[in-house]
Amino acid sequence: MLRKHGYSAAELLTILSARQLSDGQVVFAGVGIPLLAATLAQRLRCPGLTILFEGGVIGAFIEPGKLPPSTNDQRCTKRANMVLGSAEVLLLLQRGYVDVGFMGGAQVDQYGNLNSSFIGDPARPKTRLPGTGGGNDIASLAHMIVAMKHEKRRFVEHVDFVTSPGYLRGGDTRRASGLLAGGTFRVVTDLAVFGFDADERRMQVMSLNPGVSREELQDNTGFVLAFAPHLGVTEPPTDQELELLRELDPDRLYTG
């Protein structure tokens, strides 16, 4: 998909996700696209971005071409400022040190809830997925950016299982359930960038990616889309972004 533009869907996704981060932030990144996007942002625009990993890492600088196979591998600690316990690094989220959580999922719904546990009925699942890992904690305790490939079966009205809470059933339901802070504020896909409205907390399109029409986006989405009043068009990846990204992941470990 999107090969015509000279970059892959995964590359676009990574680059657009990286743009959501600001210098000086503390970001808790999951493995895969989030890790790669945070590293890209750090090398490109945000030298003061502090990246946290679930394995227990603060302030890592991932080396180009040495992407870790998980956020629990020693490669995640290269030139880190601090290595600490897994519970300790998650407790930083609970205490409130973290600006942004950043991860993916198998399914997302209109309220930004993520599923990475079950496809189908959890009692008799069609597919048992790996599970939450730190996802539930990150989503429960921080503001979230979600990066996902855009497919109709992944963008659903209601996820089969709320692994990592977004706004739950919308409106005030997240706060009412006891989750006092955080919430999904961006969903980035290879087709568009989404935000959430302030009242209903329902997903809305903020900008369409280059060459994507409203109709194409709706066709690939499992619920009726809302569009922001001032719908934008995403800036395409720059040569610099693509170049640096390909340096980071020359073996296409995450962007294959």
Added chain:
Amino acid sequence: MLRKHGYSAAELLTILSARQLSDGQVVFAGVGIPLLAATLAQRLRCPGLTILFEGGVIGAFIEPGKLPPSTNDQRCTKRANMVLGSAEVLLLLQRGYVDVGFMGGAQVDQYGNLNSSFIGDPARPKTRLPGTGGGNDIASLAHMIVAMKHEKRRFVEHVDFVTSPGYLRGGDTRRASGLLAGGTFRVVTDLAVFGFDADERRMQVMSLNPGVSREELQDNTGFVLAFAPHLGVTEPPTDQELELLRELDPDRLYTG
């Protein structure tokens, strides 16, 4: 006192306390006599005694002549097996790793409760004492040996303030208050060695120290004494015990 025997009251107290420990035990020792007695036992009879200190020390070997001014000083860590946080070392008591807690106090009562907080009415104290430190935790969470100088004003019917709980008001009151384990099982003084009966949990004399009569002991005690059916006489300090003790504390820092 007791100079006629060729040893001081503090020396006797230390030596008798040391005898209460067995090889292979894990003992949590307070500063002063307990620290010294545990070290004496370790060097004399119990090479496998593991000594814990509140500052966060496991398996210390205090050097002769280098007694620490508190259990939070670096001298406590000399050749220790592990140094850890203060909360962590106390949590070992809560988890149940510790055989014996070992400390002193300003007052003790017939149920083995210790006071190191207030003399007089706590609301308008005659004397504000330093407070519990780890004493309350040790006494709440482990079986306790108490080492104290024997004076009438220190051996009272009811302590002015329960800093470190023994059997509280006797009988089942300790368990009923939520303290599920532990309890004072020995009180060692320069006049006698005490235990507690199994029902009332009241202090009783197990053995009189050399040259001490029942009457002398009662005269120096603020409550009516009970005596164990088979009242013993404490073995006097041996030359070896005294010699080693004086090597450990040549400056009479604790035994002065």
Added chain:
Amino acid sequence: MAAKDRKATGKAAPTYLELREELLRRDRSLRHKVVSLEEATSFVRDGDSVGIGGSTMSRTPMGMIWALIRAGRKGLTCSRSIVSSDGDLLYASGACDHVVTSWFSQGILWGVSKVMRHHVESGKVRYDEWSHMAMGMRFRAGAMGVPFMPIRSMLGSDVRKQRPEAIEFDCPFTGEKLLLVPALNPDVALIHVQRCDAYGNAQIDGLQFMDVDLAMAANKVILTTERIVSNDQIRRAPDQTKIPFFAVDAVVELPFGCAPHECYGVYEPMLRHMEYYVGLVNGDPVKGMQQYIERFVHGPKSWSEFLALIGIDELLEAARAGESIYDA
């Protein structure tokens, strides 16, 4: 109550006093505990609740798990922060019918584990999912000797709905809603470390994961270690000791004891072997797994023979990469 009886009677966890009594019964003195890998398996009984150190492919006590499968252990309940191919082996060998973790697959590089899927979706085994922090807090409560820890995650999610073992609770200080997650005190913990002494004083370099809490929560700890060092070396830097000797019951010197997984600063994962493994078992989660277990678990006469099957080139390459973390 023994683990097996607890499991048989459906009793979830030992009481506080039972836990204390189990500790007090153990010889906690500074004593020599070095045993062979085979001897160490005797510390794990059928039906035990087993806590596994490390996370995903890092510092996994693979050698110990391998030995337990060879020794024919059955009915284990295994808890770990994140479960990788160790979980495949435990399910497929029949050693374990219940996994408690936050994430379970071979690793992100290979998608969803077909072995996990096969066993869980067929209903043959149980996989209890907790959030990662909840796993950590359950071990921590166990380590601290309290019945629970309060947390602010899992609330509102379906992960929480599947775990009636956790209790929602209005904070008496603030009125806030909190989740209380119950202490997890495994009967035995399996932990691999870079070095320890013969008494079990252990140092762990780099990523610690949940291992310290796990060690203190468990009733018994079996350490496997890359290298046994002298007690003198431990005592020269006591602030580097992460697990105290009195928590430990057995010490096994087992170089490359995490293979084909990683041991921080010593070797990275052996990805060629992992690729081969995943290709085999995800191709056919029953027969592929059977084949792997026959050839790599029951086949070798010793751990060294297993390592030889991985191949010296891959071991050396993994070691070179592992040590490179210390390049400035």
Added chain:
Amino acid sequence: MAAKDRKATGKAAPTYLELREELLRRDRSLRHKVVSLEEATSFVRDGDSVGIGGSTMSRTPMGMIWALIRAGRKGLTCSRSIVSSDGDLLYASGACDHVVTSWFSQGILWGVSKVMRHHVESGKVRYDEWSHMAMGMRFRAGAMGVPFMPIRSMLGSDVRKQRPEAIEFDCPFTGEKLLLVPALNPDVALIHVQRCDAYGNAQIDGLQFMDVDLAMAANKVILTTERIVSNDQIRRAPDQTKIPFFAVDAVVELPFGCAPHECYGVYEPMLRHMEYYVGLVNGDPVKGMQQYIERFVHGPKSWSEFLALIGIDELLEAARAGESIYDA
């Protein structure tokens, strides 16, 4: 709500969301934070709740306390695991009217502090006594972002009866009685370390006390350090970092910053100066203390001048003893 307003209105503690907002307002990026001792005092406001690192005479941030007294801070509430002569100075100077700790006197060698007695018995100041573990668990709850920790001590004692802030509670899992101790989140923590970088990544050798929890519980951290090292040095051993830079607001390089107390591995306590001090202030807790503060706190032009008053011989002797902990 600012600390002063909270104190004035009797509001005990900031809410969870207030605490989070305070953290988020701070610049948590990897930035240079080195300031002078005098500049660092601006991070502490009158009426603040101040957490103090170290314990008894060990790693006490004496230099920072000395500077706060010179800067004329008033109405501080100070919490620490165990309070020594630092507490005498804080009470007698008028900087602090409320101490929260488990034990308060100059040290076991000198009996009960007459200065503490004078201030507390006269009712001029407050000394809240908690068990040592309760202090640790209060900082830990603060560090973890939860309102309380459950403990099994203090129950049944008069220490507990004096602390209605703690809540007795029947465990919903076991029915056992537990004590819930409330989180303690100081406005600012003062912590002395052996070394840190200019960003505040701190290493602590030897005894850690409650400092890591204290640092993470506090809204701000002021580090004093024996030595500032490069960020490169920190990054070569990230598993030795105990406090992360983003928890830290100011870094002050202050050799002998704990004098006359101890800094693990660097110097032991300066016992001759302590003897002199205790003799003076316990002889007359009002005039003696006044004299000491005039001569040793307000007298010197700088921390170095204070050290000169202690005397170079005593400093060197303490340093020789301090370093001897590393003799095999």
